[in-house]
Amino acid sequence: MSKNFYITTPIYYPSGKPHMGHAYSSIVADIFARFKRIEKYEVLFLTGTDEHGQKIQKEAKKNNKDPKIFCDELSDNFRSLTKKLNLSNDDFIRTTETRHYESVIGIWNRLIDSGDIYLGKYSGWYSVSDEAFYEKDEIEDKDGNKVSKSSGSRVEWLEEESYFFKLSIWGDRLLEFYKNNPDFILPSSRKNEVVKFVEKGLKDLSISRTSFSWGIPVPKNNKHVIYVWLDALTNYISALNFPDVTNTKFKNFWPADLHIIGKDILRFHAIFWPAFLLAAKLSPPKRVFGHGWILSDDKKMSKSLGNILDPIEIINKYGVDQLRYYLVKEVSLGNDGSISMDNLKNCINSDLANNYGNLCQRVFSFIKKNCNNKIPENTNLNKKDKNLLDNLINNLPHLIKLMNNQNLNEYIKVVLSFSFEANKYFNDSEPWTEKKKNHKRMEAILFTIIQQIKNISILLNPIVPDATKKVLTTLNFPSKNINFDSIKNMNNLNHKIELNNLEILFRKIEDDN
């Protein structure tokens, strides 16, 4: 069994500034990546930017800049977002890098060799202002002109030489693939959409353009650049040094275990991507998870509504762990989720500050006052103590299963319930009473609760990495030991040296500000 795990975010189109949707995809992927690491997997976590296309080319021109230099600036916005979000990505790929060019040319050549690409003509009603083709039923006559129904802009009949990918012949193979890999598309509700779509029959896919030049040139025909999705999707194997399929990175990490994407790009990942790969005689990824959208007060965020929630602003104001926790706790992965500042504050205060944060605070403070600030070592535990610890340990297989099924919300719920339980345990055990009548018993209680704080912190680490690390550092627990083996081990805390000082973990958010 291989202990490797390859997870990706979408690569982001950097023409706009990073928004909540980008942050959400990245945070979700980061949580799974971190989780697999504490499960002791060798993890490769990839994110990056998708930089080609007409839009970027035009904007570069407008700004009077060379497209590559322009992209360097845009891409940096997203690279700094990875720092801001505290992502643990191992690599950051850009589609303008040499390694990606070689990779795309590599897959192109494979598709040529397999006979899946042919040169044809792409024709349709095109709107220059919308930069989009429309179907017959999407246009109407108006004042003698043909216009788009949706945008009202003029369309004209355009014919363009284009290379096509023979997507139409892959329908049956895809359906068979979905059938044999029932968890390839998650959540399952989205799988139905994809299957139904493929069942209706697929058309060949235009995969080159001559109308602009900012892209990877088609080999032996420089009039064309390779178009969007074949270019963008290939990033996932470019990072593994494709087309060299014999190197260890490719061998260890392909096929990818999990592509985290937004539901809006599901089709490209669940249909085009496996079709490209099958045609190129490569394995499709193991799983594509399409998450929902983040709405603001039940509405799509838009400038006109003035309800945009900017991840960077929220992080600056409340902290990165707070945003990470809130997004994945409150939004059910796979469904659209509504967020609001009120809920954010509520969530930070009740779960993070009052529950987990205060648990740590009250216990550390008690130890400081009553135990010379050292963790007591009394392993003479009674039934209640053991029950508390065992309950968490016995739940580990269940927790692992939840995360491997991307059931993130349930995972958080279970882990948080340990924090509730620990608070109750501390209350009921009354170490402040025991210190007067049975000092040994008090020590056993503190030993137990510290073990539990350690364990909860490890489980919570993928979600709130900064805060949990602070707690573990307070315990003089080295970060390299943040893994599942350390949960079962009761002998890995130092009882001889003093605890480090723990500042307030999560400040409560007051109503005014």
Add this chain to the structure above:
RNA sequence: GGCGAGGUAGCUCAGUUGGUUAGAGCACAGGACUCAUAAGCCUGGGGUCGGCGGUUCGAAUCCGCCCCUCGCUACCA
């Protein structure tokens, strides 16, 4: 229009193959305690489980009809 998902406490949601007084967290109210970020713990109020009808000894759970919300219906990403 076609296909699909869903409507459960003020809010966010759990409810396995139909089975005893429908659950959790948050929010709200009261109580005892004090180690703590006036946090934590205990107790409580609050729901004709979208509507109507049917199957059944028994339905949030199965069937039918209706109402409402949302998603997908290909080449901007």
